[in-house]
Amino acid sequence: MSGQAIEGAPMTKAPESLQDLLDAMKPRDGDTRVYVRDVLKRVGGKSFPAVILVPCIVLVSPISGIPGTPTIGALIVFLCAIQALFGRRHLWLPDVLMRRSVSAERMQRAVDWLSRPAGWMDRHSAGRLKMLTAGPLKLVAYAAVALVALSWPILELLPFVTSFGAGAVAMIMFGMMTRDGAYVVAGYVQGSALYLILLSIWSGLI
Numbered sequence: 629m630s631g632q633a634i635e636g637a638p639m640t641k642a643p644e645s646l647q648d649l650l651d652a653m654k655p656r657d658g659d660t661r662v663y664v665r666d667v668l669k670r671v672g673g674k675s676f677p678a679v680i681l682v683p684c685i686v687l688v689s690p691i692s693g694i695p696g697t698p699t700i701g702a703l704i705v706f707l708c709a710i711q712a713l714f715g716r717r718h719l720w721l722p723d724v725l726m727r728r729s730v731s732a733e734r735m736q737r738a739v740d741w742l743s744r745p746a747g748w749m750d751r752h753s754a755g756r757l758k759m760l761t762a763g764p765l766k767l768v769a770y771a772a773v774a775l776v777a778l779s780w781p782i783l784e785l786l787p788f789v790t791s792f793g794a795g796a797v798a799m800i801m802f803g804m805m806t807r808d809g810a811y812v813v814a815g816y817v818q819g820s821a822l823y824l825i826l827l828s829i830w831s832g833l834i
Contacts (some may be wrong), residue, residue, distance in 0.1 A: 642675035644803065646746035649681055652738050655732035662735040664704070665726040669718075676712040677804040679719055680705050680773060684801065687780075689738035691730060692794060698790040700728055702780035705797060710817075713767055730815035749802060749811075750775030757809025769804055773797050776819045779826060793822050 643649045652670040655662050671678050683701035689757055692699060759765060780790045795813050799815030802808075 633793075642672055643678045643805070645750040645806070646685075647743075647750055649685060650677060650742060650746055653682065653685065653735060654737055654739050655800065659732045661729040662732055663727065663729040664721075667769070668721070668726070674718065675805065676708055676719065676770070677801040680708045680801045681798055681805065683741060684794040684798035686738065687793050688798060689742055691734055691738045692791050693792070694730070694734075698784045698794075699781040700725065701790075702777040705777040706774050709770045709777070712770045713774070720730070753802070753806040753808045753811065754803070755807050757813065758807050760806050760809030760812045761804050766804065769800050772816060772819060773800055776822065779822070783826075789822070789825070796822060 643652065649671065653662070653667050667682055668679060671682060679769060681702045686692065686720060687701045692701075704721065706724055707725075711719055761769070776793050780793060781795075783789045796815045796818035799811050799818060801817065802813075803811030803813075
């Protein structure tokens with residue numbers, strides 16, 4: 629399968645905050661569309677949490693309502709998480725995903741919509757429970773992220789549910805990026821709640 633390694637520009641610095649990621653996602657002057665490959669090139673391919681956060685940020689924004697977006701986001705998150713689990717140093721994604729795009733106008737609206745909550749999270753991150761973001765527990769985080777993402781294609785007709793799941797993954801990966809285990813725990817709780825909801829629906833209880 630044809631694909632591309634995600635390589636950053638020579639001086640690319642790995643994002644350290646959600647605002648850094650939103651800046652990478654913003655359309656550049658003259659852009660009519662924003663492509664996955666361009667955003668990920670700005671983010672760089674060495675920071676797995678930052679790359680996984682990109683589709684999650686999209687899925688918790690109004691863009692999540694575009695048909696096919698949850699499935700594309702799930703594929704990117706799942707592939708990145710699996711590569712992290714197997715210890716790859718540089719991320720790789722197939723061309724079919726790297727070529728995906730959204731209109732510059734939609735992306736700018738999403739970035740503007742997310743700017744305030746992103747700023748709040750950045751201001752309230754600290755080095756809490758760091759043991760959850762390193763060593764074997766880091767692998768637990770990537771496994772949890774892959775598991776949550778698997779549900780999104782099935783639930784594409786329920787955008788609120790996929791956004792809820794993307795929020796859980798975003799919490800976990802934000803915690804990994806900032807070495808703040810409190811956000812990782814919050815993501816685990818939110819992800820567990822998602823699966824309890826799905827089990828309840830499956831069992832016909834609600």
